[in-house]
Amino acid sequence: MILLLRDELICFVLLAILWYSPSKLQIINNSKTFSRLTVFALIHVLLAAISVFAANSASFPYVPKIAFHLFFYLTAILYEKELFLYVFKKCYPKKADLAYIFSFVSVLLYLVFSVVLCLFPGITEPIVFKQLENAFFYGSGLITSVGHIIALIFYVITVCLLFSHRKELGKNYSVSILPFLFILAVFGTIQAVYRPFLFTGGVITAETVVFFLFFENPIYSFEKELLTDAMTGMGSRHSYEKEIEKLEKIYRKNPSETYLFAFCDINRLRNVNNLYGHRKGDDYISLVASELSDCLKNAHGIYRVGGDEFIAIYIGVSEETAVAELNAVSENLKAKSEKYEYEPSVSIGYATSEKNFKTLKEVIQAADYAMYAVKNKAAAGKYYDSPRKLNFNTSGLTDKFFDALCASDDLKYLFVSNLETHVSRVSPALQKDFGFKSEFMTDFLDIWTPKLHPDDRQAFIDSVFSITKGENTSKNIDFSALKGDEGYVKCRSYVFFMRGDAENADLILGYMKVNDKL
Numbered sequence: 001m002i003l004l005l006r007d008e009l010i011c012f013v014l015l016a017i018l019w020y021s022p023s024k025l026q027i028i029n030n031s032k033t034f035s036r037l038t039v040f041a042l043i044h045v046l047l048a049a050i051s052v053f054a055a056n057s058a059s060f061p062y063v064p065k066i067a068f069h070l071f072f073y074l075t076a077i078l079y080e081k082e083l084f085l086y087v088f089k090k091c092y093p094k095k096a097d098l099a100y101i102f103s104f105v106s107v108l109l110y111l112v113f114s115v116v117l118c119l120f121p122g123i124t125e126p127i128v129f130k131q132l133e134n135a136f137f138y139g140s141g142l143i144t145s146v147g148h149i150i151a152l153i154f155y156v157i158t159v160c161l162l163f164s165h166r167k168e169l170g171k172n173y174s175v176s177i178l179p180f181l182f183i184l185a186v187f188g189t190i191q192a193v194y195r196p197f198l199f200t201g202g203v204i205t206a207e208t209v210v211f212f213l214f215f216e217n218p219i220y221s222f223e224k225e226l227l228t229d230a231m232t233g234m235g236s237r238h239s240y241e242k243e244i245e246k247l248e249k250i251y252r253k254n255p256s257e258t259y260l261f262a263f264c265d266i267n268r269l270r271n272v273n274n275l276y277g278h279r280k281g282d283d284y285i286s287l288v289a290s291e292l293s294d295c296l297k298n299a300h301g302i303y304r305v306g307g308d309e310f311i312a313i314y315i316g317v318s319e320e321t322a323v324a325e326l327n328a329v330s331e332n333l334k335a336k337s338e339k340y341e342y343e344p345s346v347s348i349g350y351a352t353s354e355k356n357f358k359t360l361k362e363v364i365q366a367a368d369y370a371m372y373a374v375k376n377k378a379a380a381g382k383y384y385d386s387p388r389k390l391n392f393n394t395s396g397l398t399d400k401f402f403d404a405l406c407a408s409d410d411l412k413y414l415f416v417s418n419l420e421t422h423v424s425r426v427s428p429a430l431q432k433d434f435g436f437k438s439e440f441m442t443d444f445l446d447i448w449t450p451k452l453h454p455d456d457r458q459a460f461i462d463s464v465f466s467i468t469k470g471e472n473t474s475k476n477i478d479f480s481a482l483k484g485d486e487g488y489v490k491c492r493s494y495v496f497f498m499r500g501d502a503e504n505a506d507l508i509l510g511y512m513k514v515n516d517k518l
Contacts, residue, residue, distance in 0.1 A: 011045045011205040018212055033086045034211065037079060041208045044075040048201040055129050055137040069127050069139045070114050073147025077107055079204055080154035083211065087158045091165045103154070110150055114143050229304040231282065232289035240303035240311060244360065247313070251353070251360050260314040260322050261364050262350035262387060263371035264292065264329070269308040272342050280341075287344055288333070295328040311367075319352055326350065326387045347374040348387035365440055372437045402427075405511075413512040417444055419468060430512070433483055453480040453488050464495075467508060473497050489514050 019038040051068045054060040081103045088099040117126035127141040227239035235243070251257065266288050273281035285308065292302050292310055298321055299312045314322045326348050333344045349370025357363045374387075402425070405411045412429040424444035431439050434451060441447060445464060449457050456479035463477045474496045480488040495510040 009049070011201050012042065012049070015042045015045060015205055015208060018208060033082060036082050037208060037211060040075050040079040040082060041204045044072065044079060044204055045201045047072040047075060051139060055139055065129070065139075066118060066127050066143075070118070070143055070147075073144060073151070074107075074110070074114075076151040076204065077110060077147060077154070079207075080151045080158070081107060083207065084154045084158045084161075087161050091161050106150055106154070110147060113146060117143060231285060232304050234289060234293070234310070235301055235303035237303065237305045240301075240305050243301060243303075243313070244364070247315075248360050255353070257353075258314075258316055258318075259353040259360060259363060260317065260319060260350055261360075261367040262312045262314070262322065262326055262348060263367050264288070264310040264312065264326075265347045265371055265375050266308040267345045267347055267375070268342065276341060284340075284342070284344060287336075288329075288346060291329045291332050295332065296325045298322065298325065311364075322350070323387060330387075347371055349374050350387050365438065369438050369441055410513075411511045413514070414510075415444075415512070416507060416509040419506040419508065434481065435484060448481075451482045456480055464508075467495055467497050483514065 015038060019035070019042060047068055051065075051072045054065045054068050085096075085099050085103060089096045092099075114126065117124065125141055126143045127139050129137045130140050131137050227236055227242070228234070229236045247259070251259065266284060269281055269284060272284050289304065289310070292312065296302055296312050298314060298317045300315045302310060302312045305311050312326075330346060330348065333346065337343045337345075349367055349372070351357075351363050351366035351370060353360065353363050357366070370387075402414065402416060406414055406427040406429065412427055413433075414427040415424060415430060417424040423440060423442050425440050426436060426444075428439065430436070436447070445461065449461065452460055460477060460479050463475055466472055467475055474494070477493045477495060479491055479493075481491050483489045491512055491514050493510055493512045495508060498507040498509060500506045
């Protein structure tokens with residue numbers, strides 16, 4: 001008898017460790033689902049041992065024998081039902097009620113069926129105890145067969161759900177968990193046909209281990225926390241960067257796919273924090289996040305990439321649909337403004353992948369600048385009713401020679417402007433020291449002029465226009481400009497005009513020196 005029960009003893013010890021240690025050591029998120037699964041598995045393995053002992057003990061009362069076998073299969077059904085619900089909610093979160101109804105009815109019908117057979121044994125024996133070739137006794141009959149079939153149905157549906165959603169769930173499921181679960185399904189089917197194998201305790205223990213490794217594994221739990229923004233529940237910046245890396249590879253292989261990136265920045269969050277406290281500021285962030293989740297139904301993903309900044313990714317969705325959803329965010333926030341001490345609003349800019357973009361990073365850069373253009377208008381009290389789009393063409397501005405020159409201390413304040421696309425690029429040092437939002441920008445003159453001393457602005461503008469008209473091929477321009485916390489500093493720009501040809505646009509390029517001897 002000890003040899004017969006040795007597998008159940010090993011399974012029970014393993015399940016007890018899985019139930020007790022992780023929760024005490026807090027190495028998993030200790031979800032209620034995993035706790036229930038482990039408890040059902042423990043009870044099932046314990047009942048497996050008791051049922052085998054009862055079936056092979058001549059002195060064991062008949063009614064308890066029946067009861068132990070009934071609850072043995074009931075716990076198997078409850079276990080597979082719990083696993084089915086967990087996977088179903090992952091695959092179809094909005095249809096979870098259907099799964100609850102299906103599972104509840106299945107368990108209820110099995111209980112009613114079993115009780116009827118036990119109360120009216122004249123119909124057929126609920127459980128028959130058979131002996132295997134003068135060896136041990138095992139339970140058979142309708143209660144065991146129906147219970148095993150119901151549990152197996154839950155299990156097979158679970159495996160089918162995981163298989164049909166393997167792409168969404170990731171490689172961990174398709175490569176590792178699915179083959180293993182398929183093997184377990186084969187063992188379960190064998191026992192359904194040939195009961196003496198007594199696989200159920202081992203199968204359920206193996207399932208619990210698989211669930212721990214692939215659903216509740218601490219590595220995946222920590223990774224999930226890393227990929228999720230704690231405040232909003234949206235994807236984190238780390239999650240966004242991983243997704244962009246993946247999409248960039250896909251885009252290189254199939255550039256015909258349509259991508260739309262939309263940056264959303266919360267207006268006046270700092271003011272709300274200063275005036276009403278950071279708790280109100282957090283509520284403001286949560287409000288915007290909620291509206292983004294509710295409105296951007298067709299977005300591939302929404303991520304919080306900064307304290308007050310979100311980005312939404314659309315793939316294969318029409319621009320009209322995406323813009324309508326982005327508009328709804330602003331409209332909903334405006335409609336709720338009466339409920340708050342402040343007026344909640346967002347600045348939204350977007351860009352779509354088109355022929356002039358070589359990589360998705362260029363599209364993202366364009367969307368980022370478009371958002372900042374809206375943000376700057378908002379700071380001046382002018383608001384866009386709709387998200388602003390920017391077709392950001394960086395032609396002529398991405399030469400590696402420009403990057404090399406930026407490394408020079410003498411030429412660290414470099415700039416170049418494409419007169420056809422009206423897009424400019426500044427060196428990283430110029431961007432950082434003079435407070436530009438991006439390395440690339442449109443309408444550079446409009447952004448740069450406010451940084452100049454009022455006495456120098458008109459002269460600077462006249463000098464630039466004389467160059468753009470081709471009146472001069474080069475020019476030195478002296479002026480004072482705001483440099484971070486240093487205030488106004490004396491500067492000299494060395495500007496050159498480079499005329500293009502049939503294939504290349506006209507360019508203005510040059511460099512600037514600070515505190516130069518004038």
